[in-house]
Amino acid sequence: MTFSFHKMHGLGNDFIVLDARKNPIQMNPALAQALSNRHTGIGCDQLIIIGNGKNQADVSMEIWNADGSEVEACGNATRCVPVFLGRDVIISTAAGLLDARLSDEGACVDMGRPRLSWDEIPLAYAMDTLSMPVAWEDLKEPTAVNMGNPHVVFVVDDVDAVDFGRLGNIIEHDQLFPERINVNIVMVTGKNHLKMRTWERGAGLTRACGTGACATFVAAKRRRLISGKTQIDLPGGRLVLDENSEGHIIMRGPATYVFKGEADWASFS
Numbered sequence: 047m048t049f050s051f052h053k054m055h056g057l058g059n060d061f062i063v064l065d066a067r068k069n070p071i072q073m074n075p076a077l078a079q080a081l082s083n084r085h086t087g088i089g090c091d092q093l094i095i096i097g098n099g100k101n102q103a104d105v106s107m108e109i110w111n112a113d114g115s116e117v118e119a120c121g122n123a124t125r126c127v128p129v130f131l132g133r134d135v136i137i138s139t140a141a142g143l144l145d146a147r148l149s150d151e152g153a154c155v156d157m158g159r160p161r162l163s164w165d166e167i168p169l170a171y172a173m174d175t176l177s178m179p180v181a182w183e184d185l186k187e188p189t190a191v192n193m194g195n196p197h198v199v200f201v202v203d204d205v206d207a208v209d210f211g212r213l214g215n216i217i218e219h220d221q222l223f224p225e226r227i228n229v230n231i232v233m234v235t236g237k238n239h240l241k242m243r244t245w246e247r248g249a250g251l252t253r254a255c256g257t258g259a260c261a262t263f264v265a266a267k268r269r270r271l272i273s274g275k276t277q278i279d280l281p282g283g284r285l286v287l288d289e290n291s292e293g294h295i296i297m298r299g300p301a302t303y304v305f306k307g308e309a310d311w312a313s314f315s
């Protein structure tokens with residue numbers, strides 16, 4: 047039985063997009079992992095399933111990491127949905143309703159309000175989340191932010207000098223994080239200008255992480271490293287972050303449609 051898929055990416059954070067609005071798809075961890083595998087499958091950082099929305103949502107969005115874990119939010123994929131559909135949309139996700147609109151650079155999305163208390167991240171026990179009293183070698187005193195998914199943000203002098211492939215993996219799986227964690231490192235490169243990298247929960251080092259950029263913006267603002275609209279440079283390119291009058295995080299940036307493909311479900315069982 048064959049199916050169509052669409053390859054898209056947000057600054058190189060790449061996705062397999064499945065349109066399940068006419069034919070519902072029952073995804074599971076093993077199948078998500080098989081489809082995401084870059085050697086034996088189609089290959090992606092995350093698998094995105096677009097379904098029919100209900101109530102005020104135009105569509106629903108399911109997000110599966112390459113390791114097969116289903117997660118609550120994906121900023122770069124949220125920008126891809128209006129580009130895929132060719133119109134502005136309200137998207138229902140496990141993290142709530144998201145407003146995603148086409149824009150000159152690709153898309154502009156309202157990623158909602160960050161959650162900042164230790165039990166909303168979540169952490170395994172109570173702790174100040176602005177400057178957490180913890181360290182992993184030279185990465186210390188991070189800020190924790192939940193953007194629908196959990197993040198920690200470390201401020202460093204040089205993001206390119208960090209052994210991030212090793213440390214990111216260690217931190218992701220630390221028992222302080224009962225749901226694991228996305229790990230971000232950031233440096234200030236100018237007034238309201240940051241440079242960052244992300245080790246993603248369930249996907250490892252990626253070219254960009256949209257919710258990571260949102261969490262990093264929130265952390266930098268809380269630490270008074272920036273004030274107002276901010277440009278953030280990620281390995282795959284640039285995002286523009288701001289906060290609206292309701293405290294929602296607004297993210298603008300590219301979203302790219304690459305190609306449509308056909309495959310057979312039997313190849314991934």
Ligand SMILES: N[C@H](CCC[C@H](N)C(=O)O)C(=O)O
Nearest residue numbers: 120121122195246247256257
């Ligand atoms: N790895 C993330 C999900 C994908 C987020 C990222 N690709 C983005 O653009 O926000 C997690 O496990 O929470």
